[in-house]
Amino acid sequence: MxxxxxxxxxxxxxxxxxxxxxxxxxxxxxxxxxxxxxxxxxxxxxxxxxxxxxxxxxxxxxxxxxxxxxxxxxxxxxxxxxxxxxxxxxxxxxxxxxxxxxxxxxxxxxxxxxxxxxxxxxxxxxxxxxxxxxxxxxxxxxxGNSDRRAAAAVKKFAQANPHRMGEWTADSKTTVSSMSGGDFRANETSATLSADAKAKIVLTATDGTETVLKDGLSYPAGTVVDATFLSASALDEFLAAEIEKTKADGTLFSVHLKATMMKVSDPIIFGHAVTAFLQPVFDAHGDKMAALGVNPNSGLGDLLARVKDDAEIMAAIDAVMADRPAMYMVDSDKGLTNLHVPSDVIIDASMPALIRAGGKGWGPDGKEHDTNCIIPDNSYAPVYDETIKYFKETGKLDPATAGTVQNVGLMAQKAEEYGSHPTTFEIEAAGTVRMILEDGTVLHEHAVEVGDIWRSASARRAPIEDWVNLAIDRQAAEGCEAIFWLDETRAHDAELIAYVKPILEARGVADKFTILAPREATRATFETIRAGKTSIAITGNVLRDYLTDLFPILELATSAKMLSIVKLMxxxxxxxxxxxxxxxxxxxxxxxxxxxxxxxxxxxxxxxxxxxxxxxxxxxxxxxxxxxxxxxxxxxxxxxxxxxxxxxxxxxxxxxxxxxxxxxxxxxxxxxxxxxxxxxxxxxxxxxxxxxxxxxxxxxxxxxxxxxxxxxxxxxxxxxxxxxxxxxxxxxxxx
Known part of the structure; x- marks a missing residue:
C-alpha cells in the first residue's frame, strides 16, 4: 500500500x-x-x-x-x-x-x-x-482498538484551573427514562461462531412470503454475532406515557439518541418521538402531511418547513404544542427544539453537558429547568441514570481534586457497530426474522411486527483479543483500578466475558481487573475519581464513545482535549x-x-x-x-x-x-x-x-x-x- x-x-x-x-x-x-x-x-x-x-x-x-x-x-x-x-x-x-x-x-x-x-x-x-x-x-x-486518556498537562491544568460545575440537589426532578421491555436490550440474542460461516438474514412474513434482507454475510471463526429488535408498538406506548409524565412533573421533555453513529436505527426512533409529540396532528392530517413530503425522521424543523403554508395544519400544531410539556432546547433564542434536527442532540455530548450543569437543560423561556432525559433503549441508559442518582446523593464533582478515567475501547474492524450497519432494518411486514447460516443453522430468530427495528452486529475474535491485551498493557503501565464494563446478564456481554476471563487468567493478571455491569461500574468509577484516583474503563464500542465524553466533560470541561491513540492491529x-x-x-x-x-x-x-x-x-x-x-x-x-x-x-x-x-x-x-x-x-x-x-x-x-x-x-x-x-x-x- x-x-x-x-x-x-x-x-x-x-x-x-x-x-x-x-x-x-x-x-x-x-x-x-x-x-x-x-x-x-x-x-x-x-x-x-x-x-x-x-x-x-x-x-x-x-x-x-x-x-x-x-x-x-x-x-x-x-x-x-x-x-x-x-x-x-x-x-x-x-x-x-x-x-x-x-x-x-x-x-x-x-x-x-x-x-x-x-x-x-x-x-x-x-x-x-x-x-x-x-x-x-x-x-x-x-x-485498531482505542486508547483514550487525558494528557498529563491537560489534566494538571484542569485541576489547577477548575471549571464551573452546576449544583446538584437531592430534590432534583431530573431523571433518565427508558423502556422497561421490548427494547434492544431485552430482545438481544448472541452467539460465538465455532467455525468460519456465511449467513443471510431472511424475513418470513405471516403469509409465508420470504424476503432476503441481507445476503452474502461472512464471519471468521470466533466472531461474536448478535441480533435483536426494538418493538415499535412498545416504543410508541413508552413515548406517549413519557410525554404525560413529563407534563405532570413539570420538567423539560428531551430525547437523547445518536442519529449519526446509529445512522439507521436512531433516526427512526427519533421519528417516533416527533410523531408521538405531535400525535393528534398526525391523526388528523397525516395523509395531507405525507403528500407534502413530511418524514418525521427528518425532524420537526423539516416538518414545519413543509407544512408552513397550510394554515389548518399549523393551527393544529400550535394547539398541540401548547398542550405538551415544555421541550429541551438546542437554541432558545432561535426556537430550535430537541426535536428539530435528529443530529442536533447527540447523547454522548448532550447528557454530559446536562449532568455538568447540575441536571439542568435550557427551556423555551431561555431558563434552566430539571429535565426528563428519555433514552428509549436500556442497553446503556443505566450509565446516565446511575450518574444522576449518584450526584443527587453526593453533590457535584470537584474538578480540582477529581481523579481521571482512561478508556480502552473495543472498536477495531467495525466491532459493535450497532444500528449503523447494513444489517439494520425497519420491518415492513409482520413475521419472523432469521439469521441463517450457509449450512441451514438458524443462528438468531425473532418474531417481529410492522415498524419494528431489527439489527445485527458483530465483533471478531482478533479485535476482541487485541482489546483485552491492550487493557492488560494499560493497567500494567498505570497500576490502577481497571474495570471491564460488561453485564453477565446481557447476551452479548456474556460472550465477551467468555473471552476476557481466560486471557486474564492465562496472563496471570485476573486479580488486577474487575468485571461489572455498566450501572455498577459507573458508581464504582465515580467513587474512585472522587477520591482523586485513576480508573481504566474497558468497554465496548458504544460505551467507549459515551464515556470518553462523559468523564472528560466532567473532569476537563470538554472532551476535545483527550489524547486518543488507535494502535492499529x-x-x-x-x-x-x-x-x-x-x-x-x-x-x-x-x-x-x-x-x-x-x-x-x-x-x-x-x-x-x-x-x-x-x-x-x-x-x-x-x-x-x-x-x-x-x-x-x-x-x-x-x-x-x-x-x-x-x-x-x-x-x-x-x-x-x-x-x-x-x-x-x-x-x-x-x-x-x-x-x-x-x-x-x-x-x-x-x-x-x-x-x-x-x-x-x-x-x-x-x-x-x-x-x-x-x-x-x-x-x-x-x-x-x-x-x-x-x-x-x-x-x-x-x-
Missing amino acids: TSDNTPDIIYTTVDEAPELASASLLPIIASFGKAAGVSFGTQDISLAGRIIATFPDYLTDEQRQSDDLAFLGDLVKTPEANVIKLPNISASVPQLVAAIRELQSQGYALPDFPEAPATDAEKAVRARYDGIKGSAVNPVLRE QGGGLFETGAGGSAPKHVQQLMEENHLRWDSLGEFCALGESFKFLADVKDNAKARILGEAVETATQGILDNGRSPGRKVGQPDNRDSHYWFARYWAEALAAQSKDAELATHFSAIANALAEGEAKILEELHAGRGTAVDLGGYYHGDASKTAAVMRPSATMNAIID
Missing part, C-alpha cells in the same frame, strides 16, 4: 471548525516537520469530499476527486500508517441534503437525495448516498484529535464575527504522539525531538493562558496557533540533542518573538465583522486561507 510517494504523516481534511483551524495550523506543522525531514500530506474525508468522490460519473474532470477514504482504509492496514484524524461530520439526512444543495449551487451536477426512491435509478442513487451518511468514516479507519498508528465533534456553532460565530473559539489542544496532543511514533518506526531522531518539543509547547499554551476565548475581543484559535508556533520553536531552539535543529529554530523563534506586536495586530484586524468562506460544507480554499492566515508577517516567517 505505502510507497516512497506516501507522506510520512497524513493529516485528514475534514469539516467545520477543525478544518478551519487546519487552515491556520497545518502550514505551521508542515514547515516545522520539513526541518526534520518529515513530510505531511492530506486526504479528504470531509462530507463534501466524500459526496464528490461517490459521484464521479455526474461531474466534470475538473470537479472529480479521488476516494481518499478508500485510500486511507487501505493505508491503516499497513505497518507504516501514521494518520492524524480530526473530527468529521457524521452526517444526518438534513446535513447530507444541505451539503448536496451547496455543492449543486457551486456547479456540481449531483443528483438530489431521493427521500422516497421509487425507480431503480433513484434507489441506486439513494444507496450511494446511504453509504455516506452517518458514521461512515470511523469504521473504515479504525483498524497491523502496527500503524491512528491519532485522533479528541472527541469534540466538529462544532457547527463555532463556524457560525466565525462567519458572523470573525472569531473562532475552537481549541486545537487535541490536535497538539495527537501531533506530539504522531511525531514520536514516526521516530520509532522510521528511526528518525529529529522527529522525536519535534514530538517532545510539541509537548513543551502544549504545556506553554496551558501555563500561559493562550487557549482561545469564547467571545470576540478575546484571543481566538489563530492567536493560540501563533503562541504554539512560538513556544514550539523556542523549545526546539533550547534543546541540546540536535544542534542543527537548534540553530534552524532559533532564527524562527527570534523572528516570532520580535514580530509579536505586528503579528497580533494583523491577526486581530477585521475581528468582529462577518467573513466569507465561500461555503459551509465546501468552502473556497483561498478565501478560507485569507481568513485563517491574516498575518503576512507570521506567514513569511513560517513559509
